[in-house]
Amino acid sequence: MVKHLTKRNLKVRAVAFTIVTLLNLSIFSFNGLAQEAKLSAQAAEGEKLFKANCTSCHEMQNKATGPALAGVHNRRSEEWLLKWIRNNEAFRASGDKDAIAIFNEYNKVVMNNFESLTEDQVKSIITYFKEWTPPVKKKVEGGEGAESKTSFYSETTLYILGFLIVILMVVLYILRRTKNSLKKSYEEMSGETEEAAAPNEKMENLKKRINPTIFKMAIGMVVILALASYGFYFGVTEVAVQQGYAPEQPIKYSHKLHAGELQIDCKYCHSTAEKSKQASVPSVNTCMNCHKAVQLRDKYDGEISPEIKKIYAAMDYDAENQKYGDNPKPIKWIRIHNLPDHAFFNHSMHTKGAGVTCQTCHGPIQEMEVVQQYSTLQMGWCINCHRERKIDVENNPYYEELHEKIKAEKNNKNSEYGKYFTKDGKINITPAQNGGLECSKCHY
Ligand code: HEC
Ligand code: HEC
Ligand code: HEC
Ligand code: HEC
Ligand code: HEC
Ligand code: HEC
Incomplete structure (x- = not known):
């Protein structure tokens, strides 16, 4: 390998690193998409049947009149489930130990027989059990509108990442070509083969000026900084947004x-x-x-x-x-x-x-019949109110001390507390001005 090409090699490596990072990110976002993946046709059919016939007694995640059914296909065989669901009475009478045990466990509460369902229909319900995943916390408020709110986990992100990857691939390819053609022309110019290449002075100087270790570290820093600021932005705007989250509670308390x-x-x-x-x-x-x-x-x-x-x-x-x-x-x-x-x-x-x-x-x-999360609870939400809301220092005993301090400096508009007086002699102070934007107030 020709020594003077080290720098370009590094570039290639940096590009490769970026590509890998982006690939990771895209896989990450794809996972997000996959979570919301649709059920197969059979499972969708099963879901319908389940909702029509079973949800009066069963929930997937919680025990209701009957057991929670998430994962039931792991504890019972398909054959067992078929027999139980279609006619649990006859199945118990046949002496199946598990069937009798669960019946006793549920204080002999009788589950209906479902012989009206065909074997295929019951199988589709079982397929639904298999494909069922815990619901992604739904955004209820704003209905359609809320759904279409831009999210990191959107197809658009995936396309953008895909597009970036293609561009980077092209860049990589061009860099490779440049490297090779430079190598060739260098060999032609100097009339020497690779092995015999004499150190080129210009290149040596350049190499001395740019220490490869520092160069590597610099690239690393840039990448880390970029990722970190992206992560920060992502955290502040996206993480744990559950506005509208309204889970069904164990008791229909209103x-x-x-x-x-x-x-x-x-x-x-x-x-x-x-x-x-x-x-x-x-x-x-x-x-x-x-x-x-x-x-x-x-x-x-x-x-x-x-x-x-x-x-x-x-x-x-x-x-x-x-x-x-x-x-x-x-x-x-x-x-x-x-x-x-x-x-x-x-x-x-x-x-x-x-x-x-x-x-x-x-x-x-x-x-609200069912409580739902009304605000985003994001950092921006806290900060906005802290910037905009006025603190009522005059009528709230909680702020007596602060009020006294402000009053004491009424005639000095440039002082620490006097500055809160407006032109017309009123006090105007927001939580933000009272320390409500300091990171340490809200973060451990
Ligand atoms: C009237 C209430 C009721 C309805 C409706 C009902 N079940 Fe059940 N189910 C129960 C009860 C109660 C049990 C617990 C055993 C027992 O006491 O019979 C049970 C048990 C089960 C079990 C066994 C669970 C385990 O852990 O082994 C399965 C599977 C099941 N039900 C599926 C269904 C399906 C599918 C439907 C709809 C087609 C349905 N059930 C409709 C009440 C019901
Ligand atoms: C101060 C009295 C009071 C308290 C405390 C109270 N409730 Fe109630 N609740 C009532 C009254 C009165 C009704 C009936 C209203 C009506 O006539 O429909 C009711 C109705 C209900 C119902 C509707 C039942 C039905 O079948 O329609 C539920 C469920 C309920 N309460 C749950 C709760 C829970 C859970 C708590 C504790 C977190 C609670 N309540 C605390 C007074 C109270
Ligand atoms: C009779 C009792 C009762 C009264 C009165 C009551 N709540 Fe609740 N609240 C509950 C119960 C029980 C829950 C948990 C179940 C639920 O989320 O519905 C709850 C849940 C909540 C939650 C969600 C908690 C969480 O999990 O994040 C909020 C917010 C809330 N209540 C606010 C209020 C406000 C505001 C009022 C007055 C307007 C109020 N509650 C009056 C009993 C009550
Ligand atoms: C300045 C905004 C704000 C106000 C005002 C407020 N809450 Fe909350 N509430 C929150 C936040 C933020 C959380 C989540 C807290 C957490 O996760 O630590 C919360 C959580 C809750 C919970 C869930 C249990 C808990 O403590 O985490 C209940 C219940 C609740 N609030 C009831 C009330 C009631 C009742 C009032 C009025 C007396 C009230 N809140 C006033 C912001 C507020
Ligand atoms: C609706 C307005 C509002 C919202 C939303 C709000 N706050 Fe506040 N917050 C206030 C007010 C008003 C004060 C009182 C300011 C003061 O005493 O300096 C305050 C004070 C505080 C303080 C004490 C600041 C200090 O200087 O001691 C903390 C910490 C705080 N809020 C955290 C939060 C967090 C975290 C959230 C979001 C989850 C939040 N707040 C959302 C209005 C709000
Ligand atoms: C008024 C309260 C408040 C102040 C002041 C505040 N934060 Fe936050 N911050 C929050 C809340 C609440 C969250 C959680 C938001 C969420 O869950 O989406 C958060 C989230 C974050 C996150 C995202 C972490 C994650 O969950 O991935 C970072 C990073 C962060 N804050 C840094 C800062 C820095 C740096 C400062 C100072 C410049 C600051 N915060 C000041 C309330 C505050």
Whole structure:
């Protein structure tokens, strides 16, 4: 290898490195696409049948009247499933141990027989089980519009990456050609073969000036910087965006009913939202304050509401004899709002301290049948409010100290606190001016 070509070699390597990186990125984004991949035709058919016949008792991820069915194809053979689904009664009567065991495990609650479904139809349901993946958190709000919001995980990104790769391939090819033709012309000029090549002075000088190690490191730095800033941008705009996320909860608890129609104060249930960092979700005890009595029997022909029964089950409460058992278990509410661990957020600071209402951040919760994430919870969202909102230092005891400091410097517009007075003698200060943009305030 000719020594003086080292630099060009490096270029080639840098290009190759970039290509590999881009390839990785594109595979990464393709994974994102794959997650949202469509079911096969058979599984789609199965999904329809499943929704029409089974979802009254079954969910994929959670235990309902019947077991959660995600992964059931791994614990039962197809033959077993066919027999069970089409006629579990006959199957149990045939003495199948597993069938009897699961029946007993579910307190002998009888599952319907589905002999009306053909064998092929049941097979399509099984195919649906096989192809089923946990739902990608859906963006409910804004419907169609929200769906089409540009995302890193979009086909466009994939095409752009593909396009870049093609361009880089071409560049690589041209570099190769240039290298070879330069090599050739150099050999022709000097009339020497590769092996015998005498050190060319000019090239030697250049090489001395550009230390290859430093050159390598420089390229590395540029690439790392580019990737890091992209990662930063990506994190700030894309990561964990779950606006509109509205999972189905284990009990059909409605804020519209309780906080809206019944006008129960938010703090009755989320008592810590003004006192501490977290705005905890209430324990079942809180529900029992009312639901020990409110059973809605009128609505269900004298029976206790099935949803209220779930509260009793969680409390291990025997409504007929009004006795508590000793095996209560908390209701597993699915958490909706969730900041990444490295971000710090404090409820009491915002609600009690700064006087921001729950609805400013959470939207009209009292109108929601099912709670959904109303705001993006992205860094930009926090920062925007910190820039725009005024702090009410005059009427909020929380800011007494700050208010005093500002008042004391009223006549000095250029001082640290005096500058918050506007021309007409009012105080105008935003969280941003009070340190609300400092990284360390929000990041551990
Ligand atoms: C009326 C309620 C009900 C309906 C409707 C229902 N199931 Fe079930 N299913 C159950 C119960 C309860 C069990 C647990 C065993 C038992 O008690 O019979 C069960 C068990 C199962 C099992 C066994 C799970 C395991 O872990 O072994 C499968 C598979 C199953 N059901 C599939 C279906 C499919 C498919 C449908 C729709 C075609 C369906 N079920 C409709 C109530 C129901
Ligand atoms: C009777 C009790 C009760 C009242 C009153 C109530 N909530 Fe809730 N809240 C709950 C329960 C239970 C959950 C968890 C289940 C759910 O998400 O629906 C919850 C969930 C939430 C969540 C989502 C928590 C998460 O997982 O991220 C928010 C936000 C919320 N409530 C805000 C409010 C606001 C604002 C009000 C007043 C307008 C209010 N709640 C009134 C019981 C209550
Ligand atoms: C301050 C009293 C009160 C509290 C606390 C309360 N509820 Fe209710 N809830 C009611 C009333 C009253 C109704 C019935 C409204 C009606 O007449 O339809 C109701 C209805 C319901 C229903 C509808 C049942 C059905 O079948 O229609 C569910 C589910 C429910 N509550 C769940 C909960 C849960 C879960 C909690 C605890 C997080 C809770 N409630 C706390 C008063 C309360
Ligand atoms: C300044 C915006 C803001 C205000 C005001 C606000 N919240 Fe929140 N809320 C958030 C954020 C951000 C999260 C997610 C916190 C996390 O993941 O650490 C959250 C989470 C929650 C949760 C889930 C449990 C938790 O603490 O993580 C509940 C419940 C909740 N809020 C209820 C309320 C209620 C009730 C009020 C009014 C008294 C309120 N919030 C006011 C921004 C706000
Ligand atoms: C609707 C407006 C609003 C939103 C949204 C909001 N904040 Fe704030 N935040 C405030 C106000 C007002 C203050 C009080 C400013 C002060 O005391 O200096 C504050 C104060 C703070 C402080 C204390 C700053 C200090 O100087 O001590 C932190 C930390 C903070 N917010 C974090 C967050 C985070 C993290 C988010 C996003 C998840 C967020 N905030 C979203 C309005 C908001
Ligand atoms: C007002 C609060 C606030 C301030 C100030 C703030 N951040 Fe953030 N930052 C957040 C929140 C909240 C998130 C999480 C956003 C999300 O989940 O999408 C975040 C996310 C990030 C991320 C993305 C990390 C990831 O999840 O991939 C980076 C990087 C970051 N912040 C850096 C900074 C830097 C640097 C500063 C100072 C210039 C800063 N932040 C100031 C609230 C803040």
